[in-house]
Amino acid sequence: MCRGMLSKDSPPLPLLLLLPLLLACHVESLQLTNCNATQLSELNDVATLNALSLSNCSLQQQLKNAIFLRFNQLLSLELQHCQLNSLEDYALHGLSRLQRLSLAHNNLSVIKTWSEKPLSALTSLDISFNTLIQVAAKSLMHYPQLQQLNLSHNLIEHLEAECFHNLSHLKHLQLHNNRLQLIAASYFHGLHRLSSLSLQHNLLGQVEPAAFESNTHLRTLRLEQNHLRDLQFLKERGLARLVYLNLSRNSLEKLSAQEFSKNFELQHLDLSYNQLKEVNNESLIGLESLERLNISHNIVSHIDADSLQPLSALLQLDMSFNLLSSLPAELFHANSQLKDINFAHNQLQELHPALLHQLMHLKQLNLAQNQLEDASWLQHLAPALNRLALRVDLSSNRLQSLNLSSLLFFEHVQLADNRWNCSWLVRHMLRTPPASLNFARSWPMLSAWSVKELLNIQGVDCFDGQHNRSIVLLDVGTARLAMGSNCDCEEPKDELATLTPPLTWPKIRTDRFDSRSVIIWMLVAIALAFAGLRWGQRFMDRKERSRKLQKVNEHHPLNKVELEAQRLRSDRERS
Template sequence: MKCLAVLVVLLASAHQAASFFNFLSLRQITHDGQSAKFPCKIVNATFVDCRNRGLLNIPSGIPKTTQILLVSHNRISKIDTSLTGLVNLRLLNLSHNSVSKLERGYFADQKQLEHLYLSKNQINKIPEDAFASFTKLKTLDLSWQNNNLRRGFPEFLIPINRTLTTLLLEKTMIKTADFGTHLILRSLKVLNLAANGITSLGRNDFQALAGSQLQVLDLSYNSIENVDTDTLDPFHGVGTLDLTHSFAKLPPLPSLLANVSAAVSSAEIHKLDLRSLSLKNLTSSMFIGLGDSTLEELDLSLNDITGLDDDSFGPNLAHLKVLQLYNNSITTISLNALAGLTALESLYMGSNSLKEIEPGTFKHNTQLLTLNLNDNLIASLSQGGPFQGLINLQRLYLSKNKISQTLTGDEFQDLGDLTDLDLSGSKLLKDRHIRLKMDSFKTLSKLTKLNLKKVWLSNIDIVPSPFAGLLELRFLDLSNNNMDNFHQDTFSSLGRLETLYLDHNHFDNLWHPPNPQEESPSMFLRKLVSLRKLDLSFNGFQNVPIGAFHDLGHLKTLHLSNNKLSEISGKALDGLKELEYLDLHKNLINVVNKTMLTPILKTLKILYICGNPFSCGCEQEWFRDFIDDTQVTIGNLSLCLCASPPGMRNKPLMSFHPEDLNCDHKLPLKDWIGIGVASFSFLLLACILVVYRWKVYYIYLVVRANYRRSKRHNGYEKVFDYDAFISYSGADEEWVAEKLIPELETGEEPFRLCHHGRDFEPGKEIVDNIIESVDSSRRTICVLSQSYLESNWCSFERRVTMSRLFINYQDALILVLLEDLPPKKLSKYDHIHRAIKKKTYLKWPANADERAVFWQRLKDVLNEDRTPDRYEVIV
């Protein structure tokens, strides 16, 4: 019973769990259904994203708590009352729509709005009170109106003029920069008037901004013909004045640029952009008014300047700190061209056509910290010192030139403070490359970053190493040089090096020498105790020797991709105590085993290993299980494919399941489930057999009895040998032997009774004796008592007798009660209880005077259907 109770509890728990998950599923379906009705993404309670939804109107149902609403890139043409109730909005982006009309009522509830973006719509008129509801607006973007915003400017700014900090009016076809005198835009920081039709900058145009200090004033891409020298006077200062491509005539007249200089000088401008003005020659007269200015940065990029001569800048830019001359056509710099730029700290001359740098070119620029000469045509650096005088220079960029020479170290004289040197990516001619000597960097003791990528370096096999004196070096790039050898002590002095790129070379022989018996692998990474990142990809390495990374205890990133590694010994990775990132993709690795990765598993976070010809067999079982269980991120895992066996070729590694192969004779999961179900079923059956063992045994006996009885009676006649079989409990033996048997077996017509103690055949099984005795008796007398009810054999005898009722339609049972059996007790014995309720039974009287009647009634029952010769035939 206990086993059944446990089973019931388990079934109930499973039913409750299923109901719970069904409930969750319904909740999810309901939630998704509701979400599907609302066309936007509710990022959180304050942020709703409706971009790129094809909306014709601002959707209803936006939460009232929304503070950021993005509805750009739709087809919305009307606002009307769609924003009603959204009182918490702080940012509204309606850019890239088809809105053509604005009214005050549209934004009646948006008193808290701070940023409004309306660019790229079709607004052509804005009423004066359109923004009257705003009390905190800081950003207003009305740029790029397809219908050209011309009317109503600047009256619509009046309600917001005191709070506005950013005003974007690019390409709105405003013809003037005159904001009038009735506006107060002193809080404005960014003003964009680019790409309009502005033709002049007058004295009073910016009176509305009097006292303001702009960060950016963008007047680029206009058609300016006249500039008043006082036009910028209202400003206390402007961070950047952008006049890129802003003049009607290009290049502008020197007199016009002189007026610009004068205006800049009076306004405390810090940066002036004069890009894309088609300037060919620079003259000091262009900057004559800047002598007393605060200008610190001048951008002359994207012009057509061909050279810098002695009169290019003059003495009026002595305070200039940054000069940008990118993307011009400068071929020469005279020795005194930069003489007036004594405060210059950064000079950018990339993407020009300089072929050489004469010694003394920068001798006047002793404050220079950054010199960028990238992407020119410089073929060599003079040993006479092209950078003489640059005693404070920290960054020198010479990438993408044509430098081809042996560096002796004299090229970098006076550069004792240089920390960053970039010679990478040279535009080399055939058979021309950079060669290093032991003194190549002898003057650069403070260098922390050296880039020699793609300069076709020769093998570095000299001792001492060219890098021996670079004790402060943190970054070294020697990649893409096609080198195949260097001395194992080349880097041994770089104890502070943190990043080393050696990829795209041919260093395979360093770790796999052609004659292993004569040469041992080169431990060229020794003593790099501070290294954090190492790239050895694209080198053709076939193996990683033990000890190669012995000193790299602080390495965090290791690239070994695109080599020919078929395996890596775990001992080879022993020294990598802090490795977090390992890239092994595109090698020849067939199997990833536990031994290989164990040394780095405690620290590893990211592993790239796809692109290898994986064997998807039992030998890959550990790695396949590792993928499922690990916290390590496996990069591009979906691209990992099997190469073997043939049946798995080009199939995803994730489709490989070792348990299906029964590796190591481990049972598949489905077999374990089957065993579990079978074990549970067996346990349940055992419990049932223990608890109901007699009932089970009884069923077996009844089935067996019926089978034998049907077999015995099939096809022949049977004669009753006894008038009655006596079924009784051993406790009632005395009554049966002394009263029942003598009474029935004596007299004028004695009955023949079957008594087990006397008539059972010795040596035969008791079950067979019972069955044959019952079948050989015309009736069965059941002597009922409490002891009888508790006897299993008595129950069996009674049931065998009752089964004749179903087999031969004979009611052969005679019930004799020796004692009172209350119905409450009989109810436990269902068959007897029902038999007593249906049949007439005889009760043994306690009064001796009544016993004669009892015996007569019992004999009358036994005489029923009794043939004269006392035999009865059953077919």
């Protein structure tokens, strides 16, 4: 009747409320909090229970033998935040159907089978957030079907040889946030189906060259936040099918020649937050499938003209926060698929007009926080480029003026915090700029001289020689009129002291071919078209009648008088 009422995602209920419910119906999933071992043993009718989750339960810090013997139909078991220090040798005995086991957030320091017989159905094991110091040899061999293993957030310093023995089906292994200093060649030997490996946030200073030799199906490898200084292990054949590689936040100072020559399927490479100084022509050879490259937050001051040539499939490039002062004109000549380019926070002073000429799919261009003084290169973009989808960030540079007409059809152009020339700004920005151009600060126009407004107003910054100015438009005439209307003093008799005329916007010439003329000409055109159709219809009717008369005359010859009379009658009918 109430089978499946308590699911895994149901909110936890007090045990006293659950006991009557369990007596009255069969459930498939049960979640308990703040319980103890005695209450767990008193649960009745649990033969149909498939999933059991215990959280913040007091189980006497050591799980007793055969405590789950009656729960022999369990497929999923979670024992989290239960302050478990250990499990007796047969604590999980009887769970022959168990597929998922989580012992996360406890104080376990040893991994065992915890069952008289191997848990041959177990596919997922989570022992994260415990106090494991090492993984002993063959400690996991009684989980032959294991596919996911989470050992993250422990204190693991060492992995013994053959610690992953008999795990030939393992696909996902998580070892991040531990204290590993070395990846030996024997650690992952035999894991032929391993697909993802997480080793980030460790103390790794060395990875032996043959460490991944047998992991030919590895697709994701995360090594960020370690102390790696070289990448020699990438030259081995084991990582040929790697798709995602994260080497961020290490101690890499250079990229050796052909270091990625075996990673021809790699699509995402993250080298950010290292100490790289240059990118040469041989640094990225072999990355013909690479789509996303991140070399931001390094100290790169030089990049060779052909360094990106092997990356024919590149879609996204991030080289922000480096020390680049110039870019070769031929840098992107082989990267026509690029969509997103980020060179923000460098020292670029100018860009060659031909730099972006081949990029027909460009959508994002970030050049903020550089030293650019000229933006004429924006007029030399690829002719086939869809400018309506292009977003450009030129904020915090040294631009003094721009050809605004060349930017009107961009999706968005960020122009904040530049050194605009005051004369140019007044001459070209008197009208409100298009919404696609963002100066980050409004150019307000005050209609009254209230002290509050004058003290809080901020205009567009500009530079006139060595002076830093901020332009604000004031409607002086309106303000003085408002002040004069409240004054009881006499009118000044000096005719020269007239009010300053209010600021008016320049008049824009309009074409005299207004909307009424358009309507009149449209009506004339419609009348002409209707008359033409009427004439055409009459012409076709006349031709058809003539054809019929000729056919009748062939079968019944008429004299000329009758034919003439018939023609006259036809003419009268048409009129």
